[in-house]
Amino acid sequence: MKIVQYDADISIKRDLDSGTEEQGKVVTEIIGKVRQEGDAALTYFTEKFDRAVLEDLKVQEEEVKQAYTEIDEETLDALRAAIENIRDFHQRQTTQSWFTTKADGTMLGQKITPLDSAGLYVPGGKAAYPSSIMMNVIPAQVAGVERIVMVSPPQPNGQLEPVVLVTAHELGVEEIYKVGGAQAIAALAYGTETIPKVDKITGPGNIFVALAKREVFGEVDIDMIAGPSEIVVLADEQANIAYIAADLLSQAEHDELASSVLVTESQVLAEAVAKEVQKQLETLPRKEIAQASLEQYGQIIVTTNLEESIKVVNELAPEHLEILTKEPLNIVGKIRHAGAIFLGEYSSEPVGDYFAGTNHILPTNGTARFSSPLSVDDFTKKTSIISYSEKALVENGSKIATIARLEGLEAHARAIEIRLEEK
Ligand SMILES: NC(=O)c1ccc[n+]([C@@H]2O[C@H](COP(=O)([O-])OP(=O)(O)OC[C@H]3O[C@@H](n4cnc5c(N)ncnc54)[C@H](O)[C@@H]3O)[C@@H](O)[C@H]2O)c1
Numbered sequence: 160m161k162i163v164q165y166d167a168d169i170s171i172k173r174d175l176d177s178g179t180e181e182q183g184k185v186v187t188e189i190i191g192k193v194r195q196e197g198d199a200a201l202t203y204f205t206e207k208f209d210r211a212v213l214e215d216l217k218v219q220e221e222e223v224k225q226a227y228t229e230i231d232e233e234t235l236d237a238l239r240a241a242i243e244n245i246r247d248f249h250q251r252q253t254t255q256s257w258f259t260t261k262a263d264g265t266m267l268g269q270k271i272t273p274l275d276s277a278g279l280y281v282p283g284g285k286a287a288y289p290s291s292i293m294m295n296v297i298p299a300q301v302a303g304v305e306r307i308v309m310v311s312p313p314q315p316n317g318q319l320e321p322v323v324l325v326t327a328h329e330l331g332v333e334e335i336y337k338v339g340g341a342q343a344i345a346a347l348a349y350g351t352e353t354i355p356k357v358d359k360i361t362g363p364g365n366i367f368v369a370l371a372k373r374e375v376f377g378e379v380d381i382d383m384i385a386g387p388s389e390i391v392v393l394a395d396e397q398a399n400i401a402y403i404a405a406d407l408l409s410q411a412e413h414d415e416l417a418s419s420v421l422v423t424e425s426q427v428l429a430e431a432v433a434k435e436v437q438k439q440l441e442t443l444p445r446k447e448i449a450q451a452s453l454e455q456y457g458q459i460i461v462t463t464n465l466e467e468s469i470k471v472v473n474e475l476a477p478e479h480l481e482i483l484t485k486e487p488l489n490i491v492g493k494i495r496h497a498g499a500i501f502l503g504e505y506s507s508e509p510v511g512d513y514f515a516g517t518n519h520i521l522p523t524n525g526t527a528r529f530s531s532p533l534s535v536d537d538f539t540k541k542t543s544i545i546s547y548s549e550k551a552l553v554e555n556g557s558k559i560a561t562i563a564r565l566e567g568l569e570a571h572a573r574a575i576e577i578r579l580e581e582k
Pocket residue numbers: 185208209281282283284285286288291312338339340341342363364365366367368385386387388413414417478519520521522523
């Protein structure tokens with residue numbers, strides 16, 4: 160990993176989620192073809208990008224039954240324990256409708272309604288992501304979404320990984336389609352003969368998925384841009400070198416476009432971590448992906464003091480931040496921008512990826528400045544309720560009419576006054 164000295168002028172923000180011009184063109188073409196040709200385009204692109212020839216886009220019950228025969232008890236136990244933790248965390252996020260009544264009899268309120276349908280993207284190109292099924296499905300279920308549709312790219316044998324099917328079944332998901340990438344996002348946004356349109360698309364994915372979500376936004380809602388994974392470790396001189404290296408590599412192995420950054424005031428630690436990363440990298444099965452990611456987006460930034468390190472972290476607004484300093488709690492209040500913050504040496508990032516209960520679908524590429532982790536809120540919407548009393552209208556009608564006329568909207572004013580005349 161390259162070591163750089165912090166300089167207020169260095170550009171530390173990568174501009175990934177906007178993708179290259181070429182990637183943008185590819186995504187626009189894919190979306191256009193799916194809109195025009197529907198299922199035929201989905202099977203065409205699945206053959207082209209996933210090398211899978213599909214007989215049926217929809218997963219059949221038989222495939223799920225078969226998948227259970229390939230999963231052992233230990234795996235099932237781990238999945239079920241994670242599901243329980245994630246459900247427990249998300250159940251705490253629910254908000255209630257509320258109403259307030261004033262002395263004049265007016266009633267105002269906010270009604271919370273689950274979305275009718277949601278399309279959940281589960282990545283599957285370079286790895287299968289059963290954990291992302293849990294992270295998508297559980298908040299949607301807790302919110303009360305009636306129709307949950309899952310999409311994920313198939314393996315070259317035309318199947319989803321058994322663990323993907325089993326996890327979806329454990330969660331009670333019944334509508335699953337074997338399609339991924341920009342074509343899956345287009346299908347969920349516009350509908351095809353087989354895949355009906357949904358109201359909102361959520362879930363992480365690679366650059367093609369991220370760009371497609373951005374392009375269909377407006378036709379449907381989307382959660383956020385959750386693109387290639389990122390980690391920033393903020394560490395002081397006493398932090399454990401092997402742990403830092405391991406955690407940086409945990410995100411680098413996701414994708415060549417993933418980003419792993421260490422921010423520290425300690426030059427000694429910086430050099431030791433750079434060496435250790437190289438050593439641990441050698442034995443990783445996904446060495447090539449991790450290496451490419453580190454070469455492009457891996458950095459060790461050496462600052463002059465802790466305050467400067469905190470400034471760098473806030474500028475990066477990372478998806479994941481680990482604070483590995485003597486007193487992480489003293490720092491957390493100063494972090495304004497991060498998707499998830501992991502405190503202390505036992506809160507390794509994968510704890511959050513799989514098990515703690517918090518959601519791992521998080522904003523990337525600096526969008527943690529304004530976006531939040533996926534949550535139950537993403538699957539609900541709010542409606543305002545107004546019940547004005549006669550007394551309130553008589554008392555306030557002239558003020559309402561005045562404001563309407565300020566805007567030159569006479570019909571608005573008269574709609575109020577017609578009710579006052581009768582009194
Ligand atoms: N931010 C988060 O919350 C979060 C969580 C989990 C995973 N991730 C990220 O999700 C991503 C998963 O990526 P993945 O590739 O493994 O799976 P993916 O399912 O996102 O993408 C695979 C699909 O990309 C499409 N594709 C691949 N090459 C293409 C090309 N040249 N042109 C057009 N389309 C093409 C194909 O349709 C393929 O099915 C990683 O970047 C990982 O870091 C992020």
